[in-house]
Amino acid sequence: KAGVTQTPRYLIKTRGQQVTLSCSPISGHRSVSWYQQTPGQGLQFLFEYFSETQRNKGNFPGRFSGRQFSNSRSEMNVSTLELGDSALYLCASSGTPDTQYFGPGTRLTVL
Amino acid sequence: DQQVKQNSPSLSVQEGRISILNCDYTNSMFDYFLWYKKYPAEGPTFLISISSIKDKNEDGRFTVFLNKSAKHLSLHIVPSQPGDSAVYFCAASAREYGNKLVFGAGTILRVKS
Numbered sequence A: 001k002a003g004v005t006q007t008p009r010y011l012i013k014t015r016g017q018q019v020t021l022s023c024s025p026i027s028g029h030r031s032v033s034w035y036q037q038t039p040g041q042g043l044q045f046l047f048e049y050f051s052e053t054q055r056n057k058g059n060f061p062g063r064f065s066g067r068q069f070s071n072s073r074s075e076m077n078v079s080t081l082e083l084g085d086s087a088l089y090l091c092a093s094s095g096t097p098d099t100q101y102f103g104p105g106t107r108l109t110v111l
Numbered sequence B: 001d002q003q004v005k006q007n008s009p010s011l012s013v014q015e016g017r018i019s020i021l022n023c024d025y026t027n028s029m030f031d032y033f034l035w036y037k038k039y040p041a042e043g044p045t046f047l048i049s050i051s052s053i054k055d056k057n058e059d060g061r062f063t064v065f066l067n068k069s070a071k072h073l074s075l076h077i078v079p080s081q082p083g084d085s086a087v088y089f090c091a092a093s094a095r096e097y098g099n100k101l102v103f104g105a106g107t108i109l110r111v112k113s
Helices: none
Strands: A005-007 A010-013 A019-024 A031-038 A042-050 A053-057 A064-068 A074-078 A087-096 A099-102 A106-110 B010-014 B019-025 B032-038 B045-051 B056-059 B062-067 B072-077 B086-093 B107-112
Touching: A005 A087, A010 A019, A019 A087, A019 A106, A031 A074, A042 A064, A042 A074, A074 A087, A099 B032, A099 B045, B010 B019, B019 B032, B019 B086, B019 B107, B032 B062, B045 B056, B045 B062, B045 B072, B072 B086
Parallel strands: A010 A106, B010 B107
Antiparallel strands: A005 A019, A019 A074, A031 A042, A031 A087, A042 A053, A064 A074, A087 A099, A087 A106, B019 B072, B032 B045, B032 B086, B056 B062, B062 B072, B086 B107
16 A cells, blocks of 8 residues: 655745645545644644545644545645744644644745 | 643663663543654554553563553563664553544654664
């Protein structure tokens, strides 16, 4: 069974631009969650999508948004990028609450 | 507030010995606890989990113990191997929040050969 895939793996943007990251979960998993990892804040929950509906949202500004498609693939978008948005963005796929599998992440650098 | 805490930033263990990684939590609503291993710039690798209705779960070299009254869990790795050197994260979820994971700050494990 293929694992969680994320594209692109690396991204460099400038302040004010927007970015879209993609995540394909494990086949059969309907839940996709997004996390941000920074050295100062650790791993922080952004939002979770289940069957195309946002089920939960973390404490991030409205510039961070996401969506999920009927095939469970998910995208997250960050608009009006700020320097502080530089981070590793991780996607997690879940079939049951006691197992969540992460993708390799997208490293976003904002200049 | 920090609901999941890993109070030891780092741990050094000799190859072949036991590694014990600790985690404390404050929210009694947590239903599941998960442990991950992580290398820099990579995604976390799922190791093992435990439901709040159990007190022990074992998978190969990894055993997780849960003490609900103390709101404490620990991950035991026996025997420790140099390849186990990484950052270990404890995470917790509550059914009412879906699959949202709350992470601890992580513990760096170094296994010396």
